[in-house]
Amino acid sequence: MFTRQNRTEIQHFVVTAKQMQAIESRIFDAGMPVAALMEKVAGRITEGILSKIKSISVTSIGVLVGPGHNGGDALVVARELHFLGYSVVICCPFSKQKELTQSHFKYITSLGISINKNMESLQHCEVIIDGMFGFGLERPITDELAEGVNQINAGNKQILSIDLPSGIHTDTGEVLGTAIHATYTFCLGLWKLAFLQDSALDYLGEVELIDFDIPLADIEAILGQTPEFRRITPENAMADLPLPRPLATHKYKNGNLLIVAGSHRYTGAAILAGLGARASGVGMLSIAVPNSIKPLLSTQLPEALIIGCPETEDGAILDFPSNFSLDQFDAIACGPGLTQSATTLVQLILECNRPLILDADGLNILAQLNPILTLSQRQAATIITPHPGEFKRLFPELAEELSNHVFVTQKAAQQSQSIVVLKGAKVCIGTANTVWINPESTPALARGGSGDVLTGLLGGLLAAVVLNQTPIDAIVKTAVWWHAQAGIQAAKDKTELGVDALTLTQYLNLNPIQSRFLNKSHP
Ligand SMILES: NC(=O)C1=CN([C@@H]2O[C@H](COP(=O)(O)OP(=O)(O)OC[C@H]3O[C@@H](n4cnc5c(N)ncnc54)[C@H](OP(=O)(O)O)[C@@H]3O)[C@@H](O)[C@H]2O)[C@@H](O)CC1
Ligand SMILES: Nc1ncnc2c1ncn2[C@@H]1O[C@H](COP(=O)(O)OP(=O)(O)O)[C@@H](O)[C@H]1O
Numbered sequence: 001m002f003t004r005q006n007r008t009e010i011q012h013f014v015v016t017a018k019q020m021q022a023i024e025s026r027i028f029d030a031g032m033p034v035a036a037l038m039e040k041v042a043g044r045i046t047e048g049i050l051s052k053i054k055s056i057s058v059t060s061i062g063v064l065v066g067p068g069h070n071g072g073d074a075l076v077v078a079r080e081l082h083f084l085g086y087s088v089v090i091c092c093p094f095s096k097q098k099e100l101t102q103s104h105f106k107y108i109t110s111l112g113i114s115i116n117k118n119m120e121s122l123q124h125c126e127v128i129i130d131g132m133f134g135f136g137l138e139r140p141i142t143d144e145l146a147e148g149v150n151q152i153n154a155g156n157k158q159i160l161s162i163d164l165p166s167g168i169h170t171d172t173g174e175v176l177g178t179a180i181h182a183t184y185t186f187c188l189g190l191w192k193l194a195f196l197q198d199s200a201l202d203y204l205g206e207v208e209l210i211d212f213d214i215p216l217a218d219i220e221a222i223l224g225q226t227p228e229f230r231r232i233t234p235e236n237a238m239a240d241l242p243l244p245r246p247l248a249t250h251k252y253k254n255g256n257l258l259i260v261a262g263s264h265r266y267t268g269a270a271i272l273a274g275l276g277a278r279a280s281g282v283g284m285l286s287i288a289v290p291n292s293i294k295p296l297l298s299t300q301l302p303e304a305l306i307i308g309c310p311e312t313e314d315g316a317i318l319d320f321p322s323n324f325s326l327d328q329f330d331a332i333a334c335g336p337g338l339t340q341s342a343t344t345l346v347q348l349i350l351e352c353n354r355p356l357i358l359d360a361d362g363l364n365i366l367a368q369l370n371p372i373l374t375l376s377q378r379q380a381a382t383i384i385t386p387h388p389g390e391f392k393r394l395f396p397e398l399a400e401e402l403s404n405h406v407f408v409t410q411k412a413a414q415q416s417q418s419i420v421v422l423k424g425a426k427v428c429i430g431t432a433n434t435v436w437i438n439p440e441s442t443p444a445l446a447r448g449g450s451g452d453v454l455t456g457l458l459g460g461l462l463a464a465v466v467l468n469q470t471p472i473d474a475i476v477k478t479a480v481w482w483h484a485q486a487g488i489q490a491a492k493d494k495t496e497l498g499v500d501a502l503t504l505t506q507y508l509n510l511n512p513i514q515s516r517f518l519n520k521s522h523p
């Protein structure tokens, strides 16, 4: 027996509204009738909706219908649900529709289903299907329409959105006027950018991609060999791990990382970064800290070489010890807990020709040093890992558009010729050609110290791959994905309140993440 092909490869594509329209046009130009595609897509949406509502007792389903093809999809779904025996209430608060949508209108009316203009008609329905706007929405929802949307949201019912919650901009994820608060959203064909923008997250609910067999050739014709935006998936995250290790390897072949972190005030940041690096499997780990906290670090990380450094009056690192050279390291991770007193040190590190990760206070110091110029003049690769606050200080001219995480990450990476990791719910990684976005994470990570862990983990992986010429951006997405998966697993075991940064470091080593990696080790 044949089953539908599981096309996991489409999961990593992300499109803008314009790219989706271009892909759609190629399909229609090749001869696929628009109406036939709508039938097919709506059939799959109906399957998706049924799988969500079958466990609850539903008799009456409200369907909100817009003027375009999103409304057309909704009408086909409504028709099928009617034939399955559900009582369907349709509301279309628009006086004109696109031709195909109108045709479905005519037929559904002929079946004896009346069409209401007033959104109050949906108030007694147990579930609402939102087919008002999809990727064609470009201007804000206002006036009575906005009031209607707000009323529907206030009804606290399950809302299943087709393609996008109506009111969400397909690319920026911003709310145009107002937007439907969906319980589930069925994204059609390919992931739209909005699904990966922090600004849309509160509206999307649970999300699912409905594949409708868009030929890969059409996707590649529009997106090219190197798509502008890509989702991190388990497959592409794990592809570049330094596994399996060659049998005759030794510690210096598995990366020599220097972490520069901590101060008298922020001791924990250095420990957390060290523990993150430990989990990466890095061959050799050195941690430069102020002299006074060296004993503490040695206790926590017995395998690491702790380098005590001269310190400022307020307990920050002043400089490296004499005769210390940065050249011996494969990579440097600098910043957690340094305080802003470590300016001279950060300047020194920026000038060295080793691959560098800059985080936290490393970034706050960089912000004072003409960041774009400084970064673009570096001799080796630089990865910066700002949260939105740090990002604003580094790239003030992009601050106004900061709600569009994907766009500002792309711009910042281009301007600074660095890899930019903008942290948040959906971490964005800006590289020279592509923005990678991590779709799966957990708000459990939103607490102090989890970024320090990421810096260490990323540092360890970076040091390990520098030697074997794996592209650096590849390993950055691995680290971001790994960090988030550890958070997800920890939150499953301990709730979203139980994932302190130290606990997180323990989960970096635990199943099921590890077992997924281990598939790639020696038998
Ligand atoms: N991609 C694919 O392969 C497939 C796509 N499919 C489906 O098509 C959907 C895209 O359809 P679409 O292009 O017709 O746009 P859609 O989102 O329905 O709405 C645009 C309409 O709304 C109107 N309008 C806009 N803003 C407004 C406002 N504020 N207030 C009031 N009106 C406003 C605007 O009219 P305007 O006034 O601008 O002339 C226009 O008519 C897509 O999301 C998916 O569901 C599938 O069927 C098949 C496969
Ligand atoms: N809502 C959220 N959902 C998922 N991950 C989040 C969320 N908020 C923050 N994070 C993640 O938590 C980490 C926080 O890092 P950061 O702000 O640098 O904290 P710190 O400097 O205290 O370690 C980042 O990896 C970020 O992506």
Ligand SMILES: [K+]
Residues within 6 Å of the ligand: 070, 130, 131, 132, 133, 134, 161, 162, 163, 164, 165, 166
């Ligand atoms: K919709």
